[in-house]
Amino acid sequence: MAGSTRPFSRFEWMIAWRYLRARKAEGGVSTMTWISLIGIMLAVAALIITLAVRTGFRNEFVDTILGANAHVTVYKQSEVNENGLLTNAMPDYETRAEDIRQVPGVTRVAPLVRNQVMANNGDNNAGVEVYGIRAEDILTIPRIANTETSRGDLARFDEGVSVGIQVARELGLLVGDRIKLISPNGVKSPFGGTSPRINTYEVVHIFQSGRYLIDKTRIYMPFAEAQSFFNSEGVADEIEVFVEDPEGIDALTLPLLAAGGEGTLLWTWRDSSSGFLNALAIEDTVMFVLMSVLVLIASLNIISGLVMLVKNKTRDIGILRTMGLSEGSVMRVFFICGSLVGVIGTAFGVILGCLFATYFDSILAFINGASGGQTWDASVRGIYRLPAELEWQDVLKAVGLSLFLSFGITIFPARRAARMNPVEALNND
Incomplete structure (x- = not known):
């Protein structure tokens, strides 16, 4: 039983x-x-x-990484210029950008001029990194162009600069205030030396990207103005690339290298944040x-x-x-x-x-x-x-x-x- x-x-x-x-x-x-x-x-x-x-x-x-930074940054291998100095400037950035834009999976390509300067407002100073970018390109960066977390109007970007919210707080800036940028590599003198370049710009936009470090150190400037300010007329320092699938960026490495041409170097978002x-x-x-x-x-x-x-x-x-x-x-x-x-x-x-x-x-x-x-x-x-x-x-x-x-x-x-x-x-x- x-x-x-x-x-x-x-x-x-x-x-x-x-x-x-x-x-x-x-x-x-x-x-x-x-x-x-x-x-x-x-x-x-x-x-x-x-x-x-x-x-x-x-x-x-x-x-926050993918929404405010390039998924892939394209550089040019350093070479010696006519002055005998090492440089990785891209005089053919338009051609390279167009070739990279044709790679399947790439959604946005933007040439950049990038450099570090001293920012000043009254008695307040801060070291910042300036990104020279075109107005139509900055509008496509999700975390920067987000109207819910930003202040000001990016439609007026060509009239001034866009600064991170922590930069604005550290310098005591509001939209409409003016910020002084000081670059040590400025105007070339007749005697072969250089004197600091000092320009003042209106703050037309303040962004909050979600990353404290970005908001504390980054300023966006119109591309043509950045070329002039940093003595980079006719060249770009790098090309930032956004793709459809950032998690699968490794699969696009070879196509991007091929599209970038000879001497192309890549730095992906995984490389920058791997640690x-x-x-x-x-x-x-x-x-x-x-x-x-x-x-x-x-x-x-x-x-x-x-x-x-x-x-x-x-x-x-x-x-x-x-x-x-x-x-x-x-x-x-x-x-x-x-x-x-x-x-x-x-x-x-x-x-x-x-x-x-x-x-x-x-x-x-x-x-x-x-x-x-x-x-x-x-x-x-x-x-x-x-x-x-x-x-x-x-x-x-x-x-x-x-x-x-x-x-x-x-x-x-x-x-x-x-x-x-x-x-x-x-x-x-």
């Missing part, structure tokens, strides 16, 4: 559920059950929140391992609960065995007890973790306000916000890990209960 019992029959679920609901006076371990359930719930929620924050941070970091991206990958692995250990520790509470349950139900096990219940049925009863705790705890953990991740911005804003705005410092962390982004793969990872550990750990005390001798169980009163 026992051999014909169907696995996980209705009566096995009924016995397991009754044991879980039993009060301590009846030989149950409801307190330990609740501790196990809450522990698993909090561990799963913590794992989901950690994975969501990790994903959100990486996506925000990469988006930080590698650090993020290592941190992701470490955090997942640490959170997995937390889930394991929470799951171990199931063993304690089941061991106590088996001890309290020793006489019941003996009676069930003498009534014909097989070892397999006894094992499944206690396996169901432990598994139910794991499943219910995991389910509540998923709900709690998803809710926390969904409202993470509001929660972080509240904590930041309560702590006086010191929770998230953009000057240290590089980006202005810490988002949390839920991905179904991360939720499945957390659920799979929790259930695997819960089910695996439950087997050991369940087998111990199943192998108990019925006679000894009945005598253990």
Whole structure:
């Protein structure tokens, strides 16, 4: 009769559920059950929140890179000019840009003049990097032309300059103010030397790219004006390229080198951020391992609960065995007890973790306000916000890990209960 019992029959679920609901006076371990359930719930929620924050941070970091910087920067190999100096200026930048524009997957190509200068406003000074770019090209840079985070009017770009918001704060600038730019490589004197070039420009636009370092050091200037200011008439320093699929930039390396012509050098967004991206990958692995250990520790509470349950139900096990219940049925009863705790705890953990991740911005804003705005410092962390982004793969990872550990750990005390001798169980009163 026992051999014909169907696995996980209705009566096995009924016995397991009754044991879980039993009060301590009846030989149950409801307190330990609740501790196990809450522990698993909090561990799963913590794992989901950690994975969501990790994903959100990486996506925000990469988006600020791709939204304000070239996906690929095209340079020319240095060569000696007529004055005997090394230069990588591109006199044929228009031709190179047009050839690169024909490469499949390229969405935007813009020649740049790029140099470092001293910026001044009154008694305030700052070292900045000037990007000389055409008006039609700056309008296509997502994070710079974003009207929601910027001030001023980029339609007037040819009449002045666009500065980063941190540059504006450091120098005390508002839209309409004038900024003085000082270049050490300025006007050439009749005696062969150079004197600093000093020009004043109207601030027509202030942008916030999402990256603190960009906003603190970058100024955009009209391309023709930058050529004149930096003595670069008729040449460009580099060509910035945007592509459809930045994550697949490696596949475009050879076509871009071929289109760029002889002496072309490339610097991709992965090259510029490889150190930080590698650090993020290592941190992701470490955090997942640490959170997995937390889930394991929470799951171990199931063993304690089941061991106590088996001890309290020793006489019941003996009676069930003498009534014909097989070892397999006894094992499944206690396996169901432990598994139910794991499943219910995991389910509540998923709900709690998803809710926390969904409202993470509001929660972080509240904590930041309560702590006086010191929770998230953009000057240290590089980006202005810490988002949390839920991905179904991360939720499945957390659920799979929790259930695997819960089910695996439950087997050991369940087998111990199943192998108990019925006679000894009945005598253990």
